[in-house]
Amino acid sequence: MKTITLGKTGPVVSTIGLGCMGMSGMYGPADRAESIATLHAALDAGITLLDTGDFYGMGHNEMLIAEALKERRREDVLLSVKFGALRGPDGIWSGYDCRPAAIRNFLAYSLQRLGTDHIDIYRPSRLDPAVPIEETIGALADLVKAGYIRHIGLSEVGSETIRRAAAVHPIVDLQIEYSLISRGIEDDILPTCRALGIAITAYGVLSRGLISGHWQKGATTGGDFRTLSPRFQDGNVDRNLALVEALRRVAEEKGATVAQLAIAWVAAQGADILPLVGARRRDRLAEALGAQQVVLTEADLAAIEAAVPKDAAAGERYPAAALAHMDSEKRA
Ligand SMILES: NC(=O)c1ccc[n+]([C@@H]2O[C@H](COP(=O)([O-])OP(=O)(O)OC[C@H]3O[C@@H](n4cnc5c(N)ncnc54)[C@H](OP(=O)(O)O)[C@@H]3O)[C@@H](O)[C@H]2O)c1
Numbered sequence: 001m002k003t004i005t006l007g008k009t010g011p012v013v014s015t016i017g018l019g020c021m022g023m024s025g026m027y028g029p030a031d032r033a034e035s036i037a038t039l040h041a042a043l044d045a046g047i048t049l050l051d052t053g054d055f056y057g058m059g060h061n062e063m064l065i066a067e068a069l070k071e072r073r074r075e076d077v078l079l080s081v082k083f084g085a086l087r088g089p090d091g092i093w094s095g096y097d098c099r100p101a102a103i104r105n106f107l108a109y110s111l112q113r114l115g116t117d118h119i120d121i122y123r124p125s126r127l128d129p130a131v132p133i134e135e136t137i138g139a140l141a142d143l144v145k146a147g148y149i150r151h152i153g154l155s156e157v158g159s160e161t162i163r164r165a166a167a168v169h170p171i172v173d174l175q176i177e178y179s180l181i182s183r184g185i186e187d188d189i190l191p192t193c194r195a196l197g198i199a200i201t202a203y204g205v206l207s208r209g210l211i212s213g214h215w216q217k218g219a220t221t222g223g224d225f226r227t228l229s230p231r232f233q234d235g236n237v238d239r240n241l242a243l244v245e246a247l248r249r250v251a252e253e254k255g256a257t258v259a260q261l262a263i264a265w266v267a268a269q270g271a272d273i274l275p276l277v278g279a280r281r282r283d284r285l286a287e288a289l290g291a292q293q294v295v296l297t298e299a300d301l302a303a304i305e306a307a308v309p310k311d312a313a314a315g316e317r318y319p320a321a322a323l324a325h326m327d328s329e330k331r332a
Contacts (some may be wrong), residue, residue: 001046006199010172018042019276024057028221039068041282053082054110062113082125088313098128100139123153127327133161137168157327160191166196178202181313200273205266210216213258230315239314246307256294263291
């Protein structure tokens with residue numbers, strides 16, 4: 001497994017990270033034993049970056065990770081944790097809270113659930129519109145000084161917020177959706193991060209399974225994020241799966257799978273872009289890891305671009321209500 005330094009000031013991390021969200025119900029029921037086995041397989045393969053959020057299964061995801069890490073050395077793992085999203089006992093999302101007092105509270109609970117005394121990269125999951133980003137980052141900077149967190153990251157924010165945050169404290173990475181069919185960061189956000197030495201940890205590189213090559217129309221179950229996602233809705237899903245078939249033809253010529261090509265494409269966009277894969281089964285993880293052996297030439301990149309042109313996806317990447325909360329989607 002290759003490694004990179006995350007951003008100008010960040011830790012050394014494996015060039016692929018494991019996102020653990022799907023192990024806590026976001027994509028329908030997950031198998032607990034298989035989730036833990038997948039976490040172990042990822043660590044054994046050299047993945048050092050595990051991403052979670054305190055709101056993934058309302059603490060379930062952090063406790064699952066803690067269980068998986070019981071027999072492992074804490075220093076071999078980098079924990080990236082998001083905070084700030086508010087949910088009710090019914091799981092319903094009800095906004096964000098990134099006030100300094102709330103952050104200290106979220107962190108205390110996360111440390112306890114994760115069974116650790118520090119978090120490696122801690123980040124607000126979204127901008128809280130009621131709290132200036134300087135206040136949020138200032139509070140995080142105090143927690144760095146106190147040793148509870150090592151680095152500060154951001155998630156789904158736009159250029160202005162990124163610049164304001166970086167003026168308060170070094171930011172190591174921006175976690176944001178980036179894939180062959182979600183290329184919104186290319187014009188403005190990516191250049192801003194590059195100018196400031198902030199890495200991108202790209203999520204949704206398989207567009208939540210849609211461009212994995214395994215997705216079949218109608219495969220969602222109740223409670224699965226994908227039942228609400230515009231790209232999975234009737235009409236849109238057929239157009240998006242047609243793009244996948246075009247990609248499959250390129251993948252077959254390359255001797256790779258569709259998922260491997262999609263992951264390799266993200267990795268090929270720059271050494272400062274690290275794909276977070278959302279595998280929750282060992283077979284999916286093994287496939288994703290195979291992307292490291294897929295070296296894309298200029299001709300391959302052109303063939304991929306021809307199969308899936310920029311902006312070819314049908315449907316937005318989130319439902320309208322979620323997009324409205326996203327600073328990264330604000331248009332000037
Ligand atoms: N900052 C944010 O706002 C934000 C938002 C979303 C996610 N994230 C983070 O990013 C991580 C990754 O996001 P994501 O889960 O949406 O990403 P993804 O990798 O695009 O989608 C993951 C889904 O793709 C399917 N899949 C099929 N083949 C696969 C393969 N070979 N390898 C991996 N997955 C395969 C799996 O579904 P099946 O298991 O159903 O086959 C899996 O649940 C999350 O776990 C989370 O930590 C962050």
